[in-house]
Amino acid sequence: MSLSAxxxxxxxxxxxxxxxxxxxxxxxTPMSEHPAQITSTAPLATIIVPSYNYGRYLPExxxxxxxxxxxxxxxxxxxxxxxxxxxxxxxxxxxPRLRVITxxxxxxxxxxxxxxxxxxxxRYVARIDADDKYRPYFLEETISILEARPSxxxxxxxxxxxxxxxxxxxxxxxxxxxxxxHADRDAEGDEYLSLILNHCIPAPTVIARNEVWxxxxxxxxxxxxxxxxxxxxxxxxxxxxxxxxxxxxxxSYRKHPGNMHAQATKAMDAEKTIxxxxxxxxxxxxxxxxxxxxxxxxxxxxxxxxxxxxxAAGRYEDARRCYTRALxxxxxxLGQRASLRQLLNAIIGPQGYERVKRLxxxxxxxxxxxxxxxxxxxxxDPPADVDNPHSGQPR
Numbered sequence: 001m002s003l004s005a006x007x008x009x010x011x012x013x014x015x016x017x018x019x020x021x022x023x024x025x026x027x028x029t030p031m032s033e034h035p036a037q038i039t040s041t042a043p044l045a046t047i048i049v050p051s052y053n054y055g056r057y058l059p060e061x062x063x064x065x066x067x068x069x070x071x072x073x074x075x076x077x078x079x080x081x082x083x084x085x086x087x088x089x090x091x092x093x094x095x096p097r098l099r100v101i102t103x104x105x106x107x108x109x110x111x112x113x114x115x116x117x118x119x120x121x122x123r124y125v126a127r128i129d130a131d132d133k134y135r136p137y138f139l140e141e142t143i144s145i146l147e148a149r150p151s152x153x154x155x156x157x158x159x160x161x162x163x164x165x166x167x168x169x170x171x172x173x174x175x176x177x178x179x180x181x182h183a184d185r186d187a188e189g190d191e192y193l194s195l196i197l198n199h200c201i202p203a204p205t206v207i208a209r210n211e212v213w214x215x216x217x218x219x220x221x222x223x224x225x226x227x228x229x230x231x232x233x234x235x236x237x238x239x240x241x242x243x244x245x246x247x248x249x250x251x252s253y254r255k256h257p258g259n260m261h262a263q264a265t266k267a268m269d270a271e272k273t274i275x276x277x278x279x280x281x282x283x284x285x286x287x288x289x290x291x292x293x294x295x296x297x298x299x300x301x302x303x304x305x306x307x308x309x310x311x312a313a314g315r316y317e318d319a320r321r322c323y324t325r326a327l328x329x330x331x332x333x334l335g336q337r338a339s340l341r342q343l344l345n346a347i348i349g350p351q352g353y354e355r356v357k358r359l360x361x362x363x364x365x366x367x368x369x370x371x372x373x374x375x376x377x378x379x380x381d382p383p384a385d386v387d388n389p390h391s392g393q394p395r
Contacts, residue, residue, distance in 0.1 A: 043097070044072040045139055045207070046122030050112040051079055051130035055086040057254065060166060064133035066095060069140045074099060077130075078116050081106035109226035113233075114218040126207035131254045133166075134204070138250045142207045145244050152188060153212040153241025154234070157250035159202035164256035172249050176202050179247065187245045192238040193290055195231070196281060196298050201243075203230040204251035212237055225266060225273035232277055239286070267313045271306035271322065278302050300330035311346055319346040 047065055051058055058077075065075055074097050079086050081103045090100050101115070117125060124143055128134065142155040158172035158179055172179055177200035195201070216236035219229055237243070282295055307322035323343045327333055 042121045042123065043074045044070065044122060045074075045124045045126065045143060046120035046210070047073060047075050048113075048116035048120060048125065048127040049075065049077045049130050050109060050116060050127070051077060051082060051086055052106060052109075053082045053084045053086065054130035055082065055084040055089045057131035058086060058089050059092075061128065061130050061133050062093060062098075064136070065128075066097075067136050068134065069137055070143060073097060073139065074120075074122060076101065076116055076120065078112045079103065080108070080112050110219045110223050110229055113229060117213045117217055120210060120213070123210055124207050125210050125213055128204045128251065131256065132204040132251060133254075134251050135249060138205070139207075141246055141248065141250060142205075145246065146207070146209065149188065149242075149244060151242050152244045154206060154208040154237045155244045155246060156201045156207075157205040157246035157248050159205050160249050160252045162252045162254050164254065166252075166254070168252060173202070173253065176200055178202060178245065182245045182247065184247055186247050189242055190238070191243045192235065193287070193294060195235050195238050196278075196291070196294055197301065199231040199234065201230070201234050202251070202253060204253055205246075206230070206234070208237060212241055215240070222276055223273055225269035227270070228273055228277065235277070235281065267306065267309040267315060267318065270309050271318075274302045274305060275299075296329045300326045300333065302326075303329065304333075307346065316346050 049058075049061060049065075054061075062075070062077075065073075075095075076099045077090060078101045079090065087102070090098075101119075103112075113127065116127065124146055126138075126142075141157070145155050146152060156178070159176060160168045160171035161173040162168040174180070177198060181194070181198070181200045213233075216233060219232060223229060223232065234243075278298055282291055282298075303322045303326035307319045307326060310316070310319035310322060320343075323346055327343075
């Protein structure tokens with residue numbers, strides 16, 4: 001564990017004629033920070049950038065931050081044990097607003113988010129992954145809303161989709177659902193119940209009041225599947241605060257082979273985390289009657305999500321178990337062709353599935369329509385730092 005020295009000056013009250021003495025000490029902290037030119041006045045905003053082996057994308061992310069039309073902010077980059085050239089990238093940025101926290105070993109996104117949100121000094125706090133980037137007006141647009149509307153705890157907007165070469169090919173990213181959920185208009189209000197069923201908040205566009213983040217921290221230690229950490233945090237904020245949706249693209253999300261959107265699913269962690277989050281939500285006494293009407297749908301979606309992840313990982317026994325639990329919450333799923341198709345594939349496995357497809361093809365060529373649709377199941381595409389545990393929507 002590397003240690004950095006931080007010199008601290010304190011005025012100590014003394015007895016007698018000498019009322020004060022300047023006492024200088026050196027603190028050792030279990031992190032490495034640079035450049036540490038931190039002023040005594042708290043900045044208007046803090047932007048947290050967790051990064052693990054994203055040195056190739058980090059320069060573009062930082063450039064998008066330092067090009068903001070609002071300049072009163074600090075940037076906290078948390079290098080979570082990277083083994084690439086991330087450290088070299090960071091040494092090239094001499095901006096005094098940049099603060100770097102370096103982990104000697106990878107601790108994971110949940111730990112990193114808890115740390116970053118815990119040390120942020122800004123009045124308003126945002127976080128963005130190192131492979132994404134902001135529009136230049138992100139802070140100006142969102143902070144103006146928070147300043148004008150004291151009842152709003154969190155602001156978010158639309159996100160564009162770009163490829164590994166930073167070419168945007170969808171703006172806004174429709175699949176997220178943020179725009180359609182609000183009929184293409186700015187909206188303010190209570191989104192807690194709707195977020196239980198449909199997480200339509202793209203993480204790179206989010207900013208919230210610092211005190212609001214502190215209310216909902218920490219992300220619990222049982223949260224082993226980091227991809228849904230944003231869903232958890234946004235739910236906790238929406239439980240007690242109004243949200244504001246800004247109908248404008250505020251950031252760009254990068255889809256590339258190295259991000260969580262394309263990584264193999266950690267199905268067991270996903271099941272534990274998604275269902276654990278739902279257990280927490282429905283065990284809390286607030287708004288019990290309203291939540292009761294959503295419970296069967298929420299759990300059926302959660303178990304379907306877990307089943308699809310297990311299926312994608314080739315764990316068919318676990319997939320069948322989760323499909324069965326989803327059906328217990330919503331027997332009506334048996335009447336949906338897609339759900340039947342997924343359950344069938346989990347039961348018979350890929351080889352049996354291919355045999356059924358070949359048989360259906362032969363029947364079709366023989367002029368016999370068996371009235372059964374056997375399309376390939378579509379495993380959900382897990383997102384990068386936030387995902388929708390119910391519909392597979394990206395962050």
